[in-house]
Amino acid sequence: MTEEAKAMEVQEQERVPEERTERIRDKACYLPQSDIFETEENYHLVLDMPGVEENSIDITLEKNTLTINGYTDVERPEGYSLARAEYNIGDYERSFRLTDQIDRENIEASYENGVLRLSLPKAEEAKARKIKVKTG
């Protein structure tokens, strides 16, 4: 693949827009960069959330909204002075609206090396939703 050889670039950190609500934590909150892809059986979400501990990730599903929260607690080195800062450390938050075609009971999540992967299985009825033509 030619794409494999391409050089990586620093991506801009996009802040979560604050609409009506304000944050309590004194940290900025960023939108994690995400990939979404679909297979025959599943939808997949892949989110970059470096610096988050596995147990400080919250995934909630309310009605049709899937919300992912990640809280960072990266310690700053004590006794050192900051000489160069090129990126900010903050929490992560992102919401996705799901369609009715998801089997909500069987959503799976795994976190490894700063990457969160979610697999959302398609509901049975969505997989084989064929319209039968009635003959009169």
Add this chain to the structure above:
Amino acid sequence: MFRRSSTPSIWREMERMQREMNRLFTDYTPARYRSAPSYPAMNLWADEESVIIRAELPGLKPDDLDISIDEGDLTLSGRRSPEEMPKDATYHRQERNYGSFTRSIRLPFKIEADDVEATMKNGVLTLMLPRAEEDKPKKITIKTQ
């Protein structure tokens, strides 16, 4: 004795201070405001004896990274592989990027390359770089007789 310059010394002193201040501000402005850094973005902390560097490298395993030190120069290179996905998959959104990178930075002092500690945790690389013994400032004590 003769005078080197006709400029009153107070002005020279002011100019020197101004230069000093400008240098300080450019040195300590976060790099993101000056120019886009190359990948990966780094945060750097320093004291007299060591430097700590952090970089966010989500999805990279220690084997994907190559770190080398040549006295006061650090080179970090690696590759992030594309997501492994089934053949029938179709993308709806692709924001995460992948590919290869190399970045070199000049450190404030010579490094004891054998004592560098590199750790990878939750996609964040931390490098602990101790200053070389020969490069440390020496304090000279004055003997009294």
